[in-house]
Amino acid sequence: MHPNRLLSATILAVVAGTALAFPSYESLAGLTGRQLESAIQGLNPKLPPPPPGPLSFSGTKLVDDPAHPWRPLRNGDLRGPCPGLNTLASHGYLPRDGVASPAQFITAVQEGFNMDNPTARVATYLTHLVDGNLVTDLLSIGAKTRRTGPDPPPPAIVGGMNNHGTFEGDASLSRGDAFDGDNHNFNQTLWDQLVDYSNQYGGGFYNLTVAGELRWQRTQQSIATNPEFDFRGLRHFTVVGQASFPAGLFTDGRKTGADKHQLDLVSGLSFFKHMRFPAGFFRASEPTGGVGSDVIFGAHPVLPGRNVGGVNNYVVDTSLGGFGDFCKFYTEFVNITIKGLYPNPTGVLRRNLNLNLGFVYDALAPRLGANCPQVFPYGTN
Ligand code: HEM
Ligand SMILES: *[C@@H]1O[C@H](CO)[C@@H](O)[C@H](O)[C@H]1NC(C)=O
Numbered sequence: 001m002h003p004n005r006l007l008s009a010t011i012l013a014v015v016a017g018t019a020l021a022f023p024s025y026e027s028l029a030g031l032t033g034r035q036l037e038s039a040i041q042g043l044n045p046k047l048p049p050p051p052p053g054p055l056s057f058s059g060t061k062l063v064d065d066p067a068h069p070w071r072p073l074r075n076g077d078l079r080g081p082c083p084g085l086n087t088l089a090s091h092g093y094l095p096r097d098g099v100a101s102p103a104q105f106i107t108a109v110q111e112g113f114n115m116d117n118p119t120a121r122v123a124t125y126l127t128h129l130v131d132g133n134l135v136t137d138l139l140s141i142g143a144k145t146r147r148t149g150p151d152p153p154p155p156a157i158v159g160g161m162n163n164h165g166t167f168e169g170d171a172s173l174s175r176g177d178a179f180d181g182d183n184h185n186f187n188q189t190l191w192d193q194l195v196d197y198s199n200q201y202g203g204g205f206y207n208l209t210v211a212g213e214l215r216w217q218r219t220q221q222s223i224a225t226n227p228e229f230d231f232r233g234l235r236h237f238t239v240v241g242q243a244s245f246p247a248g249l250f251t252d253g254r255k256t257g258a259d260k261h262q263l264d265l266v267s268g269l270s271f272f273k274h275m276r277f278p279a280g281f282f283r284a285s286e287p288t289g290g291v292g293s294d295v296i297f298g299a300h301p302v303l304p305g306r307n308v309g310g311v312n313n314y315v316v317d318t319s320l321g322g323f324g325d326f327c328k329f330y331t332e333f334v335n336i337t338i339k340g341l342y343p344n345p346t347g348v349l350r351r352n353l354n355l356n357l358g359f360v361y362d363a364l365a366p367r368l369g370a371n372c373p374q375v376f377p378y379g380t381n
């Protein structure tokens with residue numbers, strides 16, 4: 001069973017027979033017709049607006065500003081595996097509870113980090129389709145956190161972007177694999193490894209050279225320890241960009257010349273662990289996405305694949321596309337992944353699926369090439 005199906009069904013089982021409503025921000029993926037009907041009954045349907053455009057002022061500026069103070073977590077705030085989004089929520093660029101609409105995500109990542117508009121749209125709509133609530137147009141960056149407790153806290157219940165095998169995946173730089181029990185909290189052991197690599201390959205800074213080596217190391221570690229290691233399709237494509245973000249987006253936008261895109265590790269820890277801008281942080285100096293992804297991938301090219309039947313048996317599997325095979329990735333994502341999550345949608349759900357699928361295609365189009373037509377698993381009207 002797809003993990004997402006189990007999740008929605010479990011939430012529904014908890015909700016059924018109580019006065020609780022299905023959470024407005026959880027994915028409806030995998031529910032059967034009748035379960036969907038019951039879940040959707042209590043939800044407030046929303047027509048998704050078109051995606052926001054690029055920033056009008058797209059230079060660097062102070063983003064750790066008085067209007068966006070960092071605040072500690074409150075009980076029940078949702079946080080997850082993305083250090084960028086966690087930081088934006090803890091500074092109020094995203095709602096501090098960690099739940100927002102796709103339009104709010106795009107606005108926040110542009111304003112707070114100067115992520116470029118196409119990258120912001122691609123990441124947002126891909127994630128919303130697999131992890132968001134398509135009826136209410138809400139998406140959460142993770143699951144509930146606890147304000148107090150042991151450090152690190154025990155794994156919270158899954159939900160939102162914590163869902164494994166959707167946008168979240170294996171061999172992350174600072175988070176463990178779902179197989180090992182915690183795929184979303186900051187992991188000190190893995191951070192220590194990032195520090196070691198930065199000392200060895202970056203003169204004490206995280207840069208694209210470090211990213212290429214650490215990306216390879218984390219992949220080898222998952223091959224050797226995770227019998228369920230899955231590095232196909234979306235995951236193969238996203239890990240490369242995500243390894244570039246600390247260099248491109250967590251470095252202060254005032255750095256120039258040889259200092260540009262060299263991330264000091266005190267600042268790094270501030271984002272990755274504390275969900276906090278370094279004091280006085282300036283965002284990137286121009287709209288930035290996965291800058292240097294080709295360098296990272298090129299350092300140790302690994303084809304998409306997964307472990308089959310146990311550890312240390314990585315079998316190449318390009319059936320879902322991946323980095324460098326974007327059209328295949330797009331087509332299979334829509335036709336196999338999304339269709340698998342929502343086999344027979346009707347009503348508002350179908351309408352909003354079609355709108356969000358259109359937003360993804362528009363955002364990806366520049367990378368897909370001329371011979372990659374839009375696919376319409378639910379018709380065109
Ligand atoms: C709307 C846009 C975004 C979405 C939907 C998103 C979502 C995610 C998710 C779900 C992950 C977890 C993948 C995994 O490790 O399994 C992730 C990882 C990551 N994201 Fe984001 N993200 C977005 C924007 C950003 C921005 C703006 C930054 C930086 C400023 C960023 C930095 C990172 C980094 C560095 C990782 C890798 C963490 C690691 O491997 O330990 N993301 N993102
Ligand atoms: C952190 O990651 C290491 C290495 O994968 C693992 O052995 C350890 O159990 C993880 N720690 C936690 C608290 O999950």
Ligand SMILES: *[C@@H]1O[C@H](CO)[C@@H](O)[C@H](O)[C@H]1NC(C)=O
Pocket residue numbers: 201202203207208209210
């Ligand atoms: C990363 O830092 C190391 C050490 O300073 C340097 O040799 C290397 O060229 C840097 N890589 C990039 C891509 O900046």
Ligand SMILES: *[C@@H]1O[C@H](CO)[C@@H](O)[C@H](O)[C@H]1NC(C)=O
Pocket residue numbers: 331335375377
């Ligand atoms: C997508 O799936 C439909 C059936 O649902 C099929 O007719 C179509 O050929 C598929 N498109 C591609 C490009 O694989």
